[in-house]
Amino acid sequence: MARWDNRRRSDNVERRAGQAVGAGAIFMLIRFIFSKFGIVGVAVVVAGYFGLKQIGIDPLQLLAGGSPTQSTEVGDGQYDDEILAVVASTEDIWARVFREEGLNGGIYPAPKVVIFSGAVSTACGTAPSSVGPFYCPGDRKVYFDTIFFKELETRFNAGGDFPRAYVIAHEVGHHVQTVVGISDQVRSAQGRMGQSESNQMQVRMELQADCLAGLWANGERRQALEPGDIEEALTAAAAIGDDTLQRRSGGTIKPETFTHGTSEQRKRWFYRGFDAGSFGACDTFQVPYSQL
Ligand SMILES: [Zn+2]
Structure with a gap:
Protein backbone atom coordinates (compact mmCIF):
# COMPACT_ATOMS: atom_id res chain seq x y z
CA MET A 1 0.00 0.00 0.00
CA ALA A 2 2.82 2.34 0.77
CA ARG A 3 3.51 2.96 -2.89
CA TRP A 4 0.02 4.41 -3.39
CA ASP A 5 0.09 6.58 -0.23
CA ASN A 6 0.86 9.91 -1.84
CA ARG A 7 -1.06 9.35 -5.00
CA ARG A 8 -4.23 10.96 -6.29
CA ARG A 9 -7.47 9.18 -5.35
CA SER A 10 -10.14 8.79 -8.03
CA ASP A 11 -13.48 10.63 -7.71
CA ASN A 12 -15.15 8.06 -9.93
CA VAL A 13 -15.59 5.39 -7.27
CA GLU A 14 -18.86 4.66 -5.52
CA ARG A 15 -19.43 2.13 -2.73
CA ARG A 16 -22.48 -0.03 -2.45
CA ALA A 17 -22.75 -2.11 0.68
CA GLY A 18 -25.18 -4.98 0.83
CA GLN A 19 -27.05 -3.98 -2.28
CA ALA A 20 -30.61 -5.19 -1.88
CA ASP A 58 -31.36 -7.22 6.28
CA PRO A 59 -33.78 -9.79 4.82
CA LEU A 60 -33.56 -8.21 1.35
CA GLN A 61 -29.85 -8.69 1.34
CA LEU A 62 -30.36 -12.33 2.28
CA LEU A 63 -32.82 -12.65 -0.61
CA ALA A 64 -30.27 -11.11 -2.94
CA GLY A 65 -27.72 -13.76 -1.99
CA GLY A 66 -25.56 -11.72 0.33
CA SER A 67 -24.94 -12.38 4.00
CA PRO A 68 -25.45 -9.71 6.67
CA THR A 69 -21.82 -9.65 7.73
CA GLN A 70 -20.56 -8.72 4.27
CA SER A 71 -22.01 -5.23 4.37
CA THR A 72 -19.42 -4.14 6.92
CA GLU A 73 -16.51 -4.81 4.57
CA VAL A 74 -17.12 -1.83 2.34
CA GLY A 75 -16.34 1.48 3.98
CA ASP A 76 -13.73 0.11 6.33
CA GLY A 77 -12.42 -1.99 3.47
CA GLN A 78 -8.71 -2.62 3.77
CA TYR A 79 -8.21 -2.20 0.03
CA ASP A 80 -10.45 0.82 -0.57
CA ASP A 81 -7.69 3.46 -0.57
CA GLU A 82 -5.47 1.38 -2.76
CA ILE A 83 -8.30 0.80 -5.24
CA LEU A 84 -8.99 4.57 -5.42
CA ALA A 85 -5.31 5.22 -6.16
CA VAL A 86 -5.00 2.49 -8.79
CA VAL A 87 -8.20 3.66 -10.51
CA ALA A 88 -6.82 7.22 -10.55
CA SER A 89 -3.60 5.89 -12.07
CA THR A 90 -5.52 4.13 -14.86
CA GLU A 91 -7.39 7.42 -15.52
CA ASP A 92 -4.15 9.37 -15.89
CA ILE A 93 -2.35 6.80 -18.00
CA TRP A 94 -5.26 6.10 -20.34
CA ALA A 95 -5.94 9.83 -20.78
CA ARG A 96 -2.34 10.18 -21.94
CA VAL A 97 -2.42 7.12 -24.24
CA PHE A 98 -5.73 8.23 -25.83
CA ARG A 99 -4.26 11.70 -26.40
CA GLU A 100 -0.93 10.45 -27.76
CA GLU A 101 -2.37 7.73 -29.98
CA GLY A 102 -5.47 9.70 -31.05
CA LEU A 103 -7.91 7.05 -29.80
CA ASN A 104 -11.56 8.17 -29.63
CA GLY A 105 -10.54 11.60 -30.93
CA GLY A 106 -7.92 11.84 -28.18
CA ILE A 107 -10.53 11.86 -25.40
CA TYR A 108 -10.63 9.20 -22.68
CA PRO A 109 -13.97 9.03 -20.83
CA ALA A 110 -13.05 7.33 -17.54
CA PRO A 111 -15.36 4.57 -16.28
CA LYS A 112 -17.26 4.70 -13.02
CA VAL A 113 -16.06 2.13 -10.52
CA VAL A 114 -18.38 0.41 -8.05
CA ILE A 115 -16.99 -1.40 -5.01
CA PHE A 116 -19.71 -3.65 -3.64
CA SER A 117 -20.48 -6.36 -1.16
CA GLY A 118 -23.55 -8.53 -1.20
CA ALA A 119 -25.36 -8.54 -4.53
CA VAL A 120 -25.30 -5.65 -6.99
CA SER A 121 -27.75 -4.61 -9.68
CA THR A 122 -26.24 -3.33 -12.93
CA ALA A 123 -27.34 -2.53 -16.48
CA CYS A 124 -26.09 -6.06 -17.24
CA GLY A 125 -28.37 -7.67 -14.64
CA THR A 126 -28.05 -8.51 -10.96
CA ALA A 127 -24.75 -10.04 -9.92
CA PRO A 128 -24.29 -12.19 -6.80
CA SER A 129 -21.59 -11.35 -4.25
CA SER A 130 -19.29 -14.12 -5.46
CA VAL A 131 -19.20 -13.01 -9.10
CA GLY A 132 -15.66 -11.60 -9.10
CA PRO A 133 -14.69 -8.35 -10.81
CA PHE A 134 -16.46 -7.49 -14.05
CA TYR A 135 -17.14 -4.66 -16.46
CA CYS A 136 -20.65 -3.84 -17.67
CA PRO A 137 -20.60 -2.13 -21.10
CA GLY A 138 -24.29 -1.21 -20.66
CA ASP A 139 -23.56 1.31 -17.90
CA ARG A 140 -19.80 1.63 -18.51
CA LYS A 141 -19.02 0.74 -14.92
CA VAL A 142 -16.39 -1.55 -13.44
CA TYR A 143 -17.63 -3.68 -10.52
CA PHE A 144 -15.41 -5.09 -7.78
CA ASP A 145 -16.60 -7.18 -4.89
CA THR A 146 -14.32 -6.91 -1.90
CA ILE A 147 -14.33 -10.66 -1.30
CA PHE A 148 -12.57 -11.36 -4.59
CA PHE A 149 -9.45 -9.47 -3.53
CA LYS A 150 -9.20 -11.60 -0.42
CA GLU A 151 -9.68 -14.73 -2.53
CA LEU A 152 -6.97 -13.59 -4.87
CA GLU A 153 -4.55 -13.81 -1.96
CA THR A 154 -5.84 -16.96 -0.31
CA ARG A 155 -7.40 -19.19 -2.94
CA PHE A 156 -5.20 -18.27 -5.88
CA ASN A 157 -1.96 -17.79 -3.95
CA ALA A 158 -1.36 -14.52 -5.76
CA GLY A 159 0.34 -12.67 -2.93
CA GLY A 160 1.52 -9.07 -2.77
CA ASP A 161 -0.55 -6.03 -3.61
CA PHE A 162 0.26 -5.77 -7.31
CA PRO A 163 -2.12 -8.56 -8.44
CA ARG A 164 -5.00 -6.42 -7.16
CA ALA A 165 -3.80 -3.55 -9.33
CA TYR A 166 -3.47 -5.92 -12.28
CA VAL A 167 -7.07 -7.12 -11.90
CA ILE A 168 -8.31 -3.51 -11.77
CA ALA A 169 -6.27 -2.64 -14.85
CA HIS A 170 -7.66 -5.69 -16.70
CA GLU A 171 -11.27 -4.58 -16.06
CA VAL A 172 -10.43 -1.01 -17.11
CA GLY A 173 -8.99 -2.66 -20.26
CA HIS A 174 -12.51 -3.91 -21.05
CA HIS A 175 -13.75 -0.34 -20.69
CA VAL A 176 -11.10 0.85 -23.16
CA GLN A 177 -12.26 -1.86 -25.60
CA THR A 178 -15.80 -0.52 -25.28
CA VAL A 179 -14.82 3.12 -25.77
CA VAL A 180 -12.83 2.45 -28.94
CA GLY A 181 -15.66 0.30 -30.37
CA ILE A 182 -13.94 -3.10 -30.28
CA SER A 183 -16.52 -4.61 -27.89
CA ASP A 184 -19.43 -3.73 -30.20
CA GLN A 185 -17.65 -5.15 -33.24
CA VAL A 186 -16.88 -8.37 -31.39
CA ARG A 187 -20.43 -8.74 -30.12
CA SER A 188 -21.97 -8.29 -33.54
CA ALA A 189 -19.45 -10.72 -35.07
CA GLN A 190 -20.24 -13.25 -32.33
CA GLY A 191 -23.92 -13.02 -33.25
CA ARG A 192 -23.10 -14.59 -36.62
CA MET A 193 -20.87 -17.34 -35.21
CA GLY A 194 -21.19 -20.78 -33.69
CA GLN A 195 -20.33 -21.40 -30.06
CA SER A 196 -16.67 -22.43 -30.39
CA GLU A 197 -15.83 -19.61 -32.82
CA SER A 198 -17.61 -17.20 -30.50
CA ASN A 199 -15.52 -18.48 -27.56
CA GLN A 200 -12.37 -17.84 -29.60
CA MET A 201 -13.43 -14.22 -30.06
CA GLN A 202 -13.96 -14.02 -26.31
CA VAL A 203 -10.44 -15.32 -25.70
CA ARG A 204 -9.08 -12.61 -28.01
CA MET A 205 -11.03 -10.00 -26.03
CA GLU A 206 -9.68 -11.27 -22.72
CA LEU A 207 -6.06 -11.50 -23.90
CA GLN A 208 -6.34 -7.97 -25.26
CA ALA A 209 -7.59 -6.78 -21.84
CA ASP A 210 -4.52 -8.48 -20.29
CA CYS A 211 -2.30 -6.72 -22.82
CA LEU A 212 -3.97 -3.38 -21.97
CA ALA A 213 -3.33 -4.09 -18.27
CA GLY A 214 0.32 -4.54 -19.23
CA LEU A 215 0.21 -1.23 -21.10
CA TRP A 216 -1.05 0.42 -17.92
CA ALA A 217 1.80 -1.20 -15.93
CA ASN A 218 4.23 0.25 -18.47
CA GLY A 219 2.85 3.71 -17.62
CA GLU A 220 3.68 3.08 -13.94
CA ARG A 221 7.19 1.79 -14.54
CA ARG A 222 8.81 4.98 -13.21
CA GLN A 223 6.35 5.50 -10.37
CA ALA A 224 4.49 2.71 -8.56
CA LEU A 225 6.33 -0.25 -10.05
CA GLU A 226 8.75 -2.05 -7.74
CA PRO A 227 11.05 -5.00 -8.42
CA GLY A 228 9.07 -8.24 -8.50
CA ASP A 229 5.75 -6.59 -9.40
CA ILE A 230 5.58 -7.86 -12.94
CA GLU A 231 6.31 -11.40 -11.74
CA GLU A 232 3.53 -10.99 -9.14
CA ALA A 233 1.12 -9.77 -11.81
CA LEU A 234 2.10 -12.62 -14.10
CA THR A 235 1.54 -15.10 -11.29
CA ALA A 236 -1.92 -13.63 -10.83
CA ALA A 237 -2.56 -13.81 -14.58
CA ALA A 238 -1.45 -17.43 -14.50
CA ALA A 239 -3.57 -18.23 -11.43
CA ILE A 240 -6.77 -17.03 -13.08
CA GLY A 241 -6.20 -18.48 -16.56
CA ASP A 242 -9.03 -20.64 -17.85
CA ASP A 243 -6.98 -23.83 -17.89
CA THR A 244 -5.86 -23.33 -14.29
CA LEU A 245 -9.41 -22.59 -13.14
CA GLN A 246 -10.72 -25.68 -14.91
CA ARG A 247 -7.97 -27.82 -13.45
CA ARG A 248 -8.63 -26.51 -9.95
CA SER A 249 -12.33 -27.17 -10.29
CA GLY A 250 -11.42 -30.80 -10.98
CA GLY A 251 -12.54 -30.84 -14.60
CA THR A 252 -10.59 -31.97 -17.61
CA ILE A 253 -9.24 -29.15 -19.76
CA LYS A 254 -11.39 -28.35 -22.77
CA PRO A 255 -9.72 -25.69 -24.94
CA GLU A 256 -12.90 -25.04 -26.95
CA THR A 257 -14.62 -23.75 -23.81
CA PHE A 258 -11.78 -21.37 -22.83
CA THR A 259 -13.00 -17.82 -22.63
CA HIS A 260 -9.98 -16.13 -21.01
CA GLY A 261 -7.04 -17.90 -22.64
CA THR A 262 -4.51 -20.19 -21.01
CA SER A 263 -2.28 -19.07 -18.17
CA GLU A 264 0.69 -18.98 -20.52
CA GLN A 265 -1.19 -16.82 -23.05
CA ARG A 266 -2.38 -14.40 -20.39
CA LYS A 267 1.20 -13.93 -19.12
CA ARG A 268 2.54 -13.44 -22.60
CA TRP A 269 -0.04 -10.81 -23.62
CA PHE A 270 0.32 -8.91 -20.37
CA TYR A 271 4.06 -8.78 -20.96
CA ARG A 272 3.62 -7.70 -24.57
CA GLY A 273 1.58 -4.69 -23.45
CA PHE A 274 4.07 -3.90 -20.72
CA ASP A 275 7.01 -4.19 -23.08
CA ALA A 276 5.57 -2.18 -25.98
CA GLY A 277 3.54 0.39 -24.04
CA SER A 278 1.38 1.09 -27.08
CA PHE A 279 -2.21 0.28 -27.96
CA GLY A 280 -1.25 -1.07 -31.38
CA ALA A 281 0.85 -3.82 -29.81
CA CYS A 282 -2.30 -5.26 -28.23
CA ASP A 283 -4.13 -6.24 -31.42
CA THR A 284 -5.04 -9.81 -30.52
CA PHE A 285 -7.47 -9.90 -33.44
CA GLN A 286 -4.76 -9.82 -36.13
CA VAL A 287 -2.91 -12.91 -34.88
CA PRO A 288 -3.99 -16.38 -36.11
CA TYR A 289 -5.78 -18.13 -33.26
CA SER A 290 -3.24 -20.93 -33.01
CA GLN A 291 -0.47 -18.36 -32.52
CA LEU A 292 -2.15 -16.23 -29.88
ZN1 LIG B 1 -11.79 -9.99 -18.57
Missing part, protein backbone atom coordinates in the same frame (compact mmCIF):
# COMPACT_ATOMS: atom_id res chain seq x y z
CA VAL A 21 -33.22 -6.43 -4.34
CA GLY A 22 -34.57 -3.72 -6.69
CA ALA A 23 -37.76 -1.77 -5.91
CA GLY A 24 -39.59 -3.49 -8.77
CA ALA A 25 -38.93 -6.91 -7.24
CA ILE A 26 -40.13 -5.74 -3.81
CA PHE A 27 -43.36 -4.39 -5.33
CA MET A 28 -43.98 -7.70 -7.13
CA LEU A 29 -43.35 -9.62 -3.92
CA ILE A 30 -45.79 -7.48 -1.89
CA ARG A 31 -48.43 -7.77 -4.61
CA PHE A 32 -47.98 -11.56 -4.62
CA ILE A 33 -48.34 -11.79 -0.82
CA PHE A 34 -51.41 -9.51 -0.94
CA SER A 35 -53.08 -11.69 -3.60
CA LYS A 36 -52.46 -14.85 -1.55
CA PHE A 37 -52.88 -13.72 2.04
CA GLY A 38 -54.58 -10.32 1.87
CA ILE A 39 -53.60 -7.26 3.88
CA VAL A 40 -52.95 -9.36 7.02
CA GLY A 41 -50.29 -11.32 5.13
CA VAL A 42 -48.61 -8.09 4.00
CA ALA A 43 -48.71 -6.74 7.57
CA VAL A 44 -47.09 -9.91 8.93
CA VAL A 45 -44.30 -9.78 6.33
CA VAL A 46 -43.65 -6.06 6.88
CA ALA A 47 -43.57 -6.56 10.67
CA GLY A 48 -41.20 -9.51 10.22
CA TYR A 49 -38.97 -7.45 7.93
CA PHE A 50 -38.56 -4.59 10.42
CA GLY A 51 -38.16 -7.12 13.23
CA LEU A 52 -35.16 -8.66 11.48
CA LYS A 53 -33.80 -5.19 10.65
CA GLN A 54 -33.96 -4.36 14.36
CA ILE A 55 -31.63 -7.23 15.20
CA GLY A 56 -29.23 -6.23 12.44
CA ILE A 57 -30.25 -8.60 9.63
Whole structure:
Protein backbone atom coordinates (compact mmCIF):
# COMPACT_ATOMS: atom_id res chain seq x y z
CA MET A 1 0.00 0.00 0.00
CA ALA A 2 2.82 2.34 0.77
CA ARG A 3 3.51 2.96 -2.89
CA TRP A 4 0.02 4.41 -3.39
CA ASP A 5 0.09 6.58 -0.23
CA ASN A 6 0.86 9.91 -1.84
CA ARG A 7 -1.06 9.35 -5.00
CA ARG A 8 -4.23 10.96 -6.29
CA ARG A 9 -7.47 9.18 -5.35
CA SER A 10 -10.14 8.79 -8.03
CA ASP A 11 -13.48 10.63 -7.71
CA ASN A 12 -15.15 8.06 -9.93
CA VAL A 13 -15.59 5.39 -7.27
CA GLU A 14 -18.86 4.66 -5.52
CA ARG A 15 -19.43 2.13 -2.73
CA ARG A 16 -22.48 -0.03 -2.45
CA ALA A 17 -22.75 -2.11 0.68
CA GLY A 18 -25.18 -4.98 0.83
CA GLN A 19 -27.05 -3.98 -2.28
CA ALA A 20 -30.61 -5.19 -1.88
CA VAL A 21 -33.22 -6.43 -4.34
CA GLY A 22 -34.57 -3.72 -6.69
CA ALA A 23 -37.76 -1.77 -5.91
CA GLY A 24 -39.59 -3.49 -8.77
CA ALA A 25 -38.93 -6.91 -7.24
CA ILE A 26 -40.13 -5.74 -3.81
CA PHE A 27 -43.36 -4.39 -5.33
CA MET A 28 -43.98 -7.70 -7.13
CA LEU A 29 -43.35 -9.62 -3.92
CA ILE A 30 -45.79 -7.48 -1.89
CA ARG A 31 -48.43 -7.77 -4.61
CA PHE A 32 -47.98 -11.56 -4.62
CA ILE A 33 -48.34 -11.79 -0.82
CA PHE A 34 -51.41 -9.51 -0.94
CA SER A 35 -53.08 -11.69 -3.60
CA LYS A 36 -52.46 -14.85 -1.55
CA PHE A 37 -52.88 -13.72 2.04
CA GLY A 38 -54.58 -10.32 1.87
CA ILE A 39 -53.60 -7.26 3.88
CA VAL A 40 -52.95 -9.36 7.02
CA GLY A 41 -50.29 -11.32 5.13
CA VAL A 42 -48.61 -8.09 4.00
CA ALA A 43 -48.71 -6.74 7.57
CA VAL A 44 -47.09 -9.91 8.93
CA VAL A 45 -44.30 -9.78 6.33
CA VAL A 46 -43.65 -6.06 6.88
CA ALA A 47 -43.57 -6.56 10.67
CA GLY A 48 -41.20 -9.51 10.22
CA TYR A 49 -38.97 -7.45 7.93
CA PHE A 50 -38.56 -4.59 10.42
CA GLY A 51 -38.16 -7.12 13.23
CA LEU A 52 -35.16 -8.66 11.48
CA LYS A 53 -33.80 -5.19 10.65
CA GLN A 54 -33.96 -4.36 14.36
CA ILE A 55 -31.63 -7.23 15.20
CA GLY A 56 -29.23 -6.23 12.44
CA ILE A 57 -30.25 -8.60 9.63
CA ASP A 58 -31.36 -7.22 6.28
CA PRO A 59 -33.78 -9.79 4.82
CA LEU A 60 -33.56 -8.21 1.35
CA GLN A 61 -29.85 -8.69 1.34
CA LEU A 62 -30.36 -12.33 2.28
CA LEU A 63 -32.82 -12.65 -0.61
CA ALA A 64 -30.27 -11.11 -2.94
CA GLY A 65 -27.72 -13.76 -1.99
CA GLY A 66 -25.56 -11.72 0.33
CA SER A 67 -24.94 -12.38 4.00
CA PRO A 68 -25.45 -9.71 6.67
CA THR A 69 -21.82 -9.65 7.73
CA GLN A 70 -20.56 -8.72 4.27
CA SER A 71 -22.01 -5.23 4.37
CA THR A 72 -19.42 -4.14 6.92
CA GLU A 73 -16.51 -4.81 4.57
CA VAL A 74 -17.12 -1.83 2.34
CA GLY A 75 -16.34 1.48 3.98
CA ASP A 76 -13.73 0.11 6.33
CA GLY A 77 -12.42 -1.99 3.47
CA GLN A 78 -8.71 -2.62 3.77
CA TYR A 79 -8.21 -2.20 0.03
CA ASP A 80 -10.45 0.82 -0.57
CA ASP A 81 -7.69 3.46 -0.57
CA GLU A 82 -5.47 1.38 -2.76
CA ILE A 83 -8.30 0.80 -5.24
CA LEU A 84 -8.99 4.57 -5.42
CA ALA A 85 -5.31 5.22 -6.16
CA VAL A 86 -5.00 2.49 -8.79
CA VAL A 87 -8.20 3.66 -10.51
CA ALA A 88 -6.82 7.22 -10.55
CA SER A 89 -3.60 5.89 -12.07
CA THR A 90 -5.52 4.13 -14.86
CA GLU A 91 -7.39 7.42 -15.52
CA ASP A 92 -4.15 9.37 -15.89
CA ILE A 93 -2.35 6.80 -18.00
CA TRP A 94 -5.26 6.10 -20.34
CA ALA A 95 -5.94 9.83 -20.78
CA ARG A 96 -2.34 10.18 -21.94
CA VAL A 97 -2.42 7.12 -24.24
CA PHE A 98 -5.73 8.23 -25.83
CA ARG A 99 -4.26 11.70 -26.40
CA GLU A 100 -0.93 10.45 -27.76
CA GLU A 101 -2.37 7.73 -29.98
CA GLY A 102 -5.47 9.70 -31.05
CA LEU A 103 -7.91 7.05 -29.80
CA ASN A 104 -11.56 8.17 -29.63
CA GLY A 105 -10.54 11.60 -30.93
CA GLY A 106 -7.92 11.84 -28.18
CA ILE A 107 -10.53 11.86 -25.40
CA TYR A 108 -10.63 9.20 -22.68
CA PRO A 109 -13.97 9.03 -20.83
CA ALA A 110 -13.05 7.33 -17.54
CA PRO A 111 -15.36 4.57 -16.28
CA LYS A 112 -17.26 4.70 -13.02
CA VAL A 113 -16.06 2.13 -10.52
CA VAL A 114 -18.38 0.41 -8.05
CA ILE A 115 -16.99 -1.40 -5.01
CA PHE A 116 -19.71 -3.65 -3.64
CA SER A 117 -20.48 -6.36 -1.16
CA GLY A 118 -23.55 -8.53 -1.20
CA ALA A 119 -25.36 -8.54 -4.53
CA VAL A 120 -25.30 -5.65 -6.99
CA SER A 121 -27.75 -4.61 -9.68
CA THR A 122 -26.24 -3.33 -12.93
CA ALA A 123 -27.34 -2.53 -16.48
CA CYS A 124 -26.09 -6.06 -17.24
CA GLY A 125 -28.37 -7.67 -14.64
CA THR A 126 -28.05 -8.51 -10.96
CA ALA A 127 -24.75 -10.04 -9.92
CA PRO A 128 -24.29 -12.19 -6.80
CA SER A 129 -21.59 -11.35 -4.25
CA SER A 130 -19.29 -14.12 -5.46
CA VAL A 131 -19.20 -13.01 -9.10
CA GLY A 132 -15.66 -11.60 -9.10
CA PRO A 133 -14.69 -8.35 -10.81
CA PHE A 134 -16.46 -7.49 -14.05
CA TYR A 135 -17.14 -4.66 -16.46
CA CYS A 136 -20.65 -3.84 -17.67
CA PRO A 137 -20.60 -2.13 -21.10
CA GLY A 138 -24.29 -1.21 -20.66
CA ASP A 139 -23.56 1.31 -17.90
CA ARG A 140 -19.80 1.63 -18.51
CA LYS A 141 -19.02 0.74 -14.92
CA VAL A 142 -16.39 -1.55 -13.44
CA TYR A 143 -17.63 -3.68 -10.52
CA PHE A 144 -15.41 -5.09 -7.78
CA ASP A 145 -16.60 -7.18 -4.89
CA THR A 146 -14.32 -6.91 -1.90
CA ILE A 147 -14.33 -10.66 -1.30
CA PHE A 148 -12.57 -11.36 -4.59
CA PHE A 149 -9.45 -9.47 -3.53
CA LYS A 150 -9.20 -11.60 -0.42
CA GLU A 151 -9.68 -14.73 -2.53
CA LEU A 152 -6.97 -13.59 -4.87
CA GLU A 153 -4.55 -13.81 -1.96
CA THR A 154 -5.84 -16.96 -0.31
CA ARG A 155 -7.40 -19.19 -2.94
CA PHE A 156 -5.20 -18.27 -5.88
CA ASN A 157 -1.96 -17.79 -3.95
CA ALA A 158 -1.36 -14.52 -5.76
CA GLY A 159 0.34 -12.67 -2.93
CA GLY A 160 1.52 -9.07 -2.77
CA ASP A 161 -0.55 -6.03 -3.61
CA PHE A 162 0.26 -5.77 -7.31
CA PRO A 163 -2.12 -8.56 -8.44
CA ARG A 164 -5.00 -6.42 -7.16
CA ALA A 165 -3.80 -3.55 -9.33
CA TYR A 166 -3.47 -5.92 -12.28
CA VAL A 167 -7.07 -7.12 -11.90
CA ILE A 168 -8.31 -3.51 -11.77
CA ALA A 169 -6.27 -2.64 -14.85
CA HIS A 170 -7.66 -5.69 -16.70
CA GLU A 171 -11.27 -4.58 -16.06
CA VAL A 172 -10.43 -1.01 -17.11
CA GLY A 173 -8.99 -2.66 -20.26
CA HIS A 174 -12.51 -3.91 -21.05
CA HIS A 175 -13.75 -0.34 -20.69
CA VAL A 176 -11.10 0.85 -23.16
CA GLN A 177 -12.26 -1.86 -25.60
CA THR A 178 -15.80 -0.52 -25.28
CA VAL A 179 -14.82 3.12 -25.77
CA VAL A 180 -12.83 2.45 -28.94
CA GLY A 181 -15.66 0.30 -30.37
CA ILE A 182 -13.94 -3.10 -30.28
CA SER A 183 -16.52 -4.61 -27.89
CA ASP A 184 -19.43 -3.73 -30.20
CA GLN A 185 -17.65 -5.15 -33.24
CA VAL A 186 -16.88 -8.37 -31.39
CA ARG A 187 -20.43 -8.74 -30.12
CA SER A 188 -21.97 -8.29 -33.54
CA ALA A 189 -19.45 -10.72 -35.07
CA GLN A 190 -20.24 -13.25 -32.33
CA GLY A 191 -23.92 -13.02 -33.25
CA ARG A 192 -23.10 -14.59 -36.62
CA MET A 193 -20.87 -17.34 -35.21
CA GLY A 194 -21.19 -20.78 -33.69
CA GLN A 195 -20.33 -21.40 -30.06
CA SER A 196 -16.67 -22.43 -30.39
CA GLU A 197 -15.83 -19.61 -32.82
CA SER A 198 -17.61 -17.20 -30.50
CA ASN A 199 -15.52 -18.48 -27.56
CA GLN A 200 -12.37 -17.84 -29.60
CA MET A 201 -13.43 -14.22 -30.06
CA GLN A 202 -13.96 -14.02 -26.31
CA VAL A 203 -10.44 -15.32 -25.70
CA ARG A 204 -9.08 -12.61 -28.01
CA MET A 205 -11.03 -10.00 -26.03
CA GLU A 206 -9.68 -11.27 -22.72
CA LEU A 207 -6.06 -11.50 -23.90
CA GLN A 208 -6.34 -7.97 -25.26
CA ALA A 209 -7.59 -6.78 -21.84
CA ASP A 210 -4.52 -8.48 -20.29
CA CYS A 211 -2.30 -6.72 -22.82
CA LEU A 212 -3.97 -3.38 -21.97
CA ALA A 213 -3.33 -4.09 -18.27
CA GLY A 214 0.32 -4.54 -19.23
CA LEU A 215 0.21 -1.23 -21.10
CA TRP A 216 -1.05 0.42 -17.92
CA ALA A 217 1.80 -1.20 -15.93
CA ASN A 218 4.23 0.25 -18.47
CA GLY A 219 2.85 3.71 -17.62
CA GLU A 220 3.68 3.08 -13.94
CA ARG A 221 7.19 1.79 -14.54
CA ARG A 222 8.81 4.98 -13.21
CA GLN A 223 6.35 5.50 -10.37
CA ALA A 224 4.49 2.71 -8.56
CA LEU A 225 6.33 -0.25 -10.05
CA GLU A 226 8.75 -2.05 -7.74
CA PRO A 227 11.05 -5.00 -8.42
CA GLY A 228 9.07 -8.24 -8.50
CA ASP A 229 5.75 -6.59 -9.40
CA ILE A 230 5.58 -7.86 -12.94
CA GLU A 231 6.31 -11.40 -11.74
CA GLU A 232 3.53 -10.99 -9.14
CA ALA A 233 1.12 -9.77 -11.81
CA LEU A 234 2.10 -12.62 -14.10
CA THR A 235 1.54 -15.10 -11.29
CA ALA A 236 -1.92 -13.63 -10.83
CA ALA A 237 -2.56 -13.81 -14.58
CA ALA A 238 -1.45 -17.43 -14.50
CA ALA A 239 -3.57 -18.23 -11.43
CA ILE A 240 -6.77 -17.03 -13.08
CA GLY A 241 -6.20 -18.48 -16.56
CA ASP A 242 -9.03 -20.64 -17.85
CA ASP A 243 -6.98 -23.83 -17.89
CA THR A 244 -5.86 -23.33 -14.29
CA LEU A 245 -9.41 -22.59 -13.14
CA GLN A 246 -10.72 -25.68 -14.91
CA ARG A 247 -7.97 -27.82 -13.45
CA ARG A 248 -8.63 -26.51 -9.95
CA SER A 249 -12.33 -27.17 -10.29
CA GLY A 250 -11.42 -30.80 -10.98
CA GLY A 251 -12.54 -30.84 -14.60
CA THR A 252 -10.59 -31.97 -17.61
CA ILE A 253 -9.24 -29.15 -19.76
CA LYS A 254 -11.39 -28.35 -22.77
CA PRO A 255 -9.72 -25.69 -24.94
CA GLU A 256 -12.90 -25.04 -26.95
CA THR A 257 -14.62 -23.75 -23.81
CA PHE A 258 -11.78 -21.37 -22.83
CA THR A 259 -13.00 -17.82 -22.63
CA HIS A 260 -9.98 -16.13 -21.01
CA GLY A 261 -7.04 -17.90 -22.64
CA THR A 262 -4.51 -20.19 -21.01
CA SER A 263 -2.28 -19.07 -18.17
CA GLU A 264 0.69 -18.98 -20.52
CA GLN A 265 -1.19 -16.82 -23.05
CA ARG A 266 -2.38 -14.40 -20.39
CA LYS A 267 1.20 -13.93 -19.12
CA ARG A 268 2.54 -13.44 -22.60
CA TRP A 269 -0.04 -10.81 -23.62
CA PHE A 270 0.32 -8.91 -20.37
CA TYR A 271 4.06 -8.78 -20.96
CA ARG A 272 3.62 -7.70 -24.57
CA GLY A 273 1.58 -4.69 -23.45
CA PHE A 274 4.07 -3.90 -20.72
CA ASP A 275 7.01 -4.19 -23.08
CA ALA A 276 5.57 -2.18 -25.98
CA GLY A 277 3.54 0.39 -24.04
CA SER A 278 1.38 1.09 -27.08
CA PHE A 279 -2.21 0.28 -27.96
CA GLY A 280 -1.25 -1.07 -31.38
CA ALA A 281 0.85 -3.82 -29.81
CA CYS A 282 -2.30 -5.26 -28.23
CA ASP A 283 -4.13 -6.24 -31.42
CA THR A 284 -5.04 -9.81 -30.52
CA PHE A 285 -7.47 -9.90 -33.44
CA GLN A 286 -4.76 -9.82 -36.13
CA VAL A 287 -2.91 -12.91 -34.88
CA PRO A 288 -3.99 -16.38 -36.11
CA TYR A 289 -5.78 -18.13 -33.26
CA SER A 290 -3.24 -20.93 -33.01
CA GLN A 291 -0.47 -18.36 -32.52
CA LEU A 292 -2.15 -16.23 -29.88
ZN1 LIG B 1 -11.79 -9.99 -18.57
